[in-house]
Amino acid sequence: MFERFTKNARSTVKGAVAHAERADADGVTEEHLLLALLDLDAGPSAAALTALGVDGRRASVEAALAEARRRGGLTRADTDALADLGIDVTEIVAKVEATHGAGALAGGRKAVRPRSRRRPFTRPAKDVLERSLRVALGRGDRHIGDEHLLLALAARPGVVADVLADHGATYAALAEALPTGSGAARPS
Structure with missing residues (x-):
């Protein structure tokens, strides 16, 4: 599935791993995926988050995630x-x-982990990655982009979707702010 990811989607996944490492988390979570999406400077998800005013409220998003x-x-x-x-x-x-x-x-509390071992993705984070494929197919795209990851996060009930919704980025608002699928874009 990773071969279908666009450059921004790959960057998001790698960024989520980096966020998990900085937080010394046992695994990569949905929260880490959202923070990595907020790190993107360009792309469909960055444009949608900007249009909805979420990008300028990163501190508020981080505070809401910390409170959860x-x-x-x-x-x-x-x-x-x-x-x-x-x-x-x-x-x-x-x-x-x-x-x-x-x-x-x-x-x-952290489990003892050998330094060289990669942090696994939690089951909910894996579900988001899997759902992003279904979102892409549903939108008529043959690639999985950062926009599909963002929609998958907003669609999955939980803390991250709550935080997005509290900041005006519901699934419906994001779907409206994102361009519709063209099916022609290819992974880079």
Whole structure:
């Protein structure tokens, strides 16, 4: 599948690995893919994120992702469902952090890993890569570009899609901001 990726899509995947390494994460996540997409200076995803005003709000995106990590990765839907049951996630996080320190639910403990071993992609990140192929085919493209990765992130329920939506980049808004598939573009 990687041979169908455009130069920007490959750059995004490599950038996600670099973000995971800088964060000393055990694996490459959807969050790392989003951060790598935000790093792109050109291409369809950069144009769409600029058109929707997301590119200028990177600090806000990073803060929202950090807050979600602080909550143990719970989505807005998760916290709303728990609130309906009378469980206040904010209160629980505060109590856990009071006992175990700030960011205790963020999963800061690292497994011992040989230095030469590459970080694996998490199952959700692999799902995004697989979904990007379906998005590309659905749009009539014979390549997988950075725009397909962005749409796949927005389509998959979870923290990253919530953060994108909170910043005005819902799947529908992104699909409208991106050019329609031509089928003719080739990987570079």
